[in-house]
Amino acid sequence: MAPSISMIHSSPLNILDFVVNKGHGVKGLAELGLKTLPQQYIQPPQERFDMSDDEEGNKDTIPVIDMSNWDDPKIADAICDAARKWGFFQIVNHGVPVHVLEDVKNATHQFYELPAEEKHKYSKERSVTNSVRFGTSFSPEAENALEWKDYLSLFFVENVDEAASLWPLVCRNQALAYVKSSEPVVKKLLAILMKGLNVNEIDESKESMLMGSKRINLNYYPKCPNPELTVGVGRHSDVSTLTILLQDDIGGLYVRNTETMKWVHVPPVNGSLVINVGDALQIMSNGNYKSVEHRVIANGSSNRISVPIFVNPRPTDVIGPLLEVLESGEKQLYKNVIYKDYVMHFFSKGHDGKATVEFAKA
Ligand SMILES: COc1cc(/C=C/C(=O)SCCNC(=O)CCNC(=O)[C@H](O)C(C)(C)COP(=O)(O)OP(=O)(O)OC[C@H]2O[C@@H](n3cnc4c(N)ncnc43)[C@H](O)[C@@H]2OP(=O)(O)O)ccc1O
Ligand SMILES: O=C(O)CCC(=O)C(=O)O
Numbered sequence: 001m002a003p004s005i006s007m008i009h010s011s012p013l014n015i016l017d018f019v020v021n022k023g024h025g026v027k028g029l030a031e032l033g034l035k036t037l038p039q040q041y042i043q044p045p046q047e048r049f050d051m052s053d054d055e056e057g058n059k060d061t062i063p064v065i066d067m068s069n070w071d072d073p074k075i076a077d078a079i080c081d082a083a084r085k086w087g088f089f090q091i092v093n094h095g096v097p098v099h100v101l102e103d104v105k106n107a108t109h110q111f112y113e114l115p116a117e118e119k120h121k122y123s124k125e126r127s128v129t130n131s132v133r134f135g136t137s138f139s140p141e142a143e144n145a146l147e148w149k150d151y152l153s154l155f156f157v158e159n160v161d162e163a164a165s166l167w168p169l170v171c172r173n174q175a176l177a178y179v180k181s182s183e184p185v186v187k188k189l190l191a192i193l194m195k196g197l198n199v200n201e202i203d204e205s206k207e208s209m210l211m212g213s214k215r216i217n218l219n220y221y222p223k224c225p226n227p228e229l230t231v232g233v234g235r236h237s238d239v240s241t242l243t244i245l246l247q248d249d250i251g252g253l254y255v256r257n258t259e260t261m262k263w264v265h266v267p268p269v270n271g272s273l274v275i276n277v278g279d280a281l282q283i284m285s286n287g288n289y290k291s292v293e294h295r296v297i298a299n300g301s302s303n304r305i306s307v308p309i310f311v312n313p314r315p316t317d318v319i320g321p322l323l324e325v326l327e328s329g330e331k332q333l334y335k336n337v338i339y340k341d342y343v344m345h346f347f348s349k350g351h352d353g354k355a356t357v358e359f360a361k362a
């Protein structure tokens, strides 16, 4: 029997069962026509978005960098400066064809249009592989309040073609095309960022640490009955080396300006990709490049999707500040950690802003 709103609301346990265990996700919950947000999603006041942060006066914006002349030293400087100051920037003329971006956005919608029982096949409990996971919120077992987001997460170490044979058919080719066609710009960005740290050659071991594994997430944020009480994604920094984020035209991603501590909107720019430094690169660069806190608000009038590619070390890699950086004599801020341990720590708790990186503090 299809559940009714009153059945769902009657017991707090039913919400979790419906959303997490039965695989309906928050999309299924939103489609029941809820008028009020279930209590499990109510965030503490300090984690809700204060709309006064988004007033006209807050005119800060992250840089938008044109990559068409990427080997121009001015472009390289702009990229390294943005990674040092903001940890975030947008790129245009990046070489990933517009149709590839449109196709992966459409495929994301198509995946979420599948019946719940179809998506549930990819849940942690049922998926035939750890590398394909459909889930909701961030770490529902560890969070005090849930987040208003569903995701499909596709992971691979090096060989994407092999991994992709297990990805859902409805989005497989489109996700694959997006991963493959973004690879040249990822390599260019990493080469520029490494040069900015006096690393002039990326050998095999560095290549593994910088981009030995990837995770592509298809995120879905359904329309929310009380967006002011919850979040799409709570304050966090990514644990990746770099993240390449494709967003649709709805908006709602905010980045912390680490000087003013204000939240700055990342406006959708047609055809652009949002790039951000993750914790792994903050650690390798000994804090010279910043992995900055960001969050996504919930939206009361529109569904939203985004498709981040997290470019990571391999799980077994040991990461720490690069020798080339420490040679200048700066104090070592981070110790060496096994990347898998770092990621397990990240997933073992709810989103807690910049606290994850404490795990690697020297
Ligand atoms: C979901 O909302 C998110 C996600 C993010 C992600 C931001 C990133 O930067 S992702 C990049 C992370 N890096 C990697 O994935 C590369 C390294 N990966 C690994 O080392 C492994 O895949 C692993 C993460 C350590 C998982 O190892 P495995 O041996 O396969 O063990 P599992 O039992 O599958 O998982 C262990 C533990 O982690 C949780 N978890 C695993 N994968 C995910 C995932 N894709 N999404 C959410 N949670 C995941 C899982 O809950 C397991 O804990 P249990 O207690 O449940 O057993 C940013 C913001 C977001 O809102
Ligand atoms: O949806 C977005 O714009 C950002 C999502 C995000 O920060 C993440 O998945 O790590």
Ligand SMILES: [Fe+2]
Binding pocket: 236, 237, 238, 294
């Ligand atoms: Fe993120």
